[in-house]
Amino acid sequence: MDRTIAAGAAAGRLGGASRRVFPPGAGARRALAPLLAALGARRRLRLTLICALVVLPLLAGGWMWLRHSSLVAVEHVRVTGTRGAQARAIDGALTEAAHGMSTLAPDVAKLKAAVARFPQVSEVRADPSFPHGMRITVLERAPVAALLVGGSRIAVGADGTVLGTTLPNASLPAVADDVAPASGARVGNELVRQALTVLGAAPAALLRLAGRAYFSTRGLTVAMRGGLLVYFGDATRPHAKWLALASVLADSSSAGAVYVDVRSPERAAAGFAAGAGPRETEGGTGEAQIGKGESTVGTLAAKLAEATPEGRAKAAGGEAEEKRSEAASQPAGAGPSGGAAGGEEAEGAEAEPSG
DSSP, rough: HHHHHHHHHHHHHHHHHHHSOTTTTHHHHHHHHHHHHHHHHHHHHHHHHHHHHHHHHHHHHHHHHHTSGGGGGEEEEEEOOOOSSTTTHHHHHHHHOOOOOTTTTTTHHHHHHHHHTTTTEEEEEEEEETTTTTEEEEEOOOOOEEEEEETTEEEEEEBEEEEEEOOOOOSOOOOEEEEETTTOBBBBOOHHHHHHHHTTSSSSHHHTEEEEEEEEEEEEOOOOOOOOTEEEEEESSHHHHHHHHHHHHHSSTTTTTTTTSSSSGGGGGEEEEESSSTTTTTTTTSEEEOOOOOOHHHHHHHHHTTTTTHHHHHHHHHHHHHHHHHHHHOOOOOOOOHHHHHHHHHHHHHHHHHO
16 A cells, blocks of 8 residues: 555656646647748738728829819919911910810820921920929920922921921022922922022021022022022031031131132131132132131131120130130249240241242
């Protein structure tokens, strides 16, 4: 009996120790802990996705409603850049098309369609101002010539776009053609397009003096209103050729010339009637090169200054900068006499090639 009681006590002690060290289910929970954590993370992700699927459509719908609501509708329109007889009609068409448009999503395609019947409009830009304003900027094609077809004069732009007969064109140089394209269409004649390219590159002061453009034995020729002929040859380097013409016209030795050949801008030459040319006229050909050699290139911009206000302002700025550079580079103690001697020496060096 004592042995039975002792064995029971020993068994009790062993069972108690087993329960304290190895509680029921502890090992299983430790093994399942990573899986339970992953399941919890997936549950949170699922809830987040469900919320996003519910909220995002609501936000998108609200944004679409706001874009097209009266809260951001255009009410005040300002149009700039239009001019001429059709300026009011263009302004009205753009204002009507813009009213009610959203400042959050301006429809530029709709604005362009509203003025598609006006060929002089080349581009339309919209600048909305939240919540109810919009500024529209119009870029127009400037007419550079009058297309002569039969007895009609049709304004045309430098890119060949026909601008119609409603624009003023009496003062524009004339270019003859056999076919009158529809308003808004492009000129198909290649020779006419070359003439328009050259006239489109002309400074405003010289374009006003141009009378007509045509092709002669010396290629593309522009007849000025005073009777002077200008030989361009073709449409290549039109800006350089106009600058060369301005250089020749600004030179006093070109007075009395009957033509100016600018087919090679670096060697622009003036032609004179027999016995009327300057001393530089060579071999009785009646032609004298103005600004000989490569030096012509460096003087083109300065000569153009006498033809345009913009050029005069640029030249004045260049002269001021040159004076400041000379003052900075002058050695200390150099007197006025040294500068005068240097100027006389430079004049002698420039005069030598002309002799």
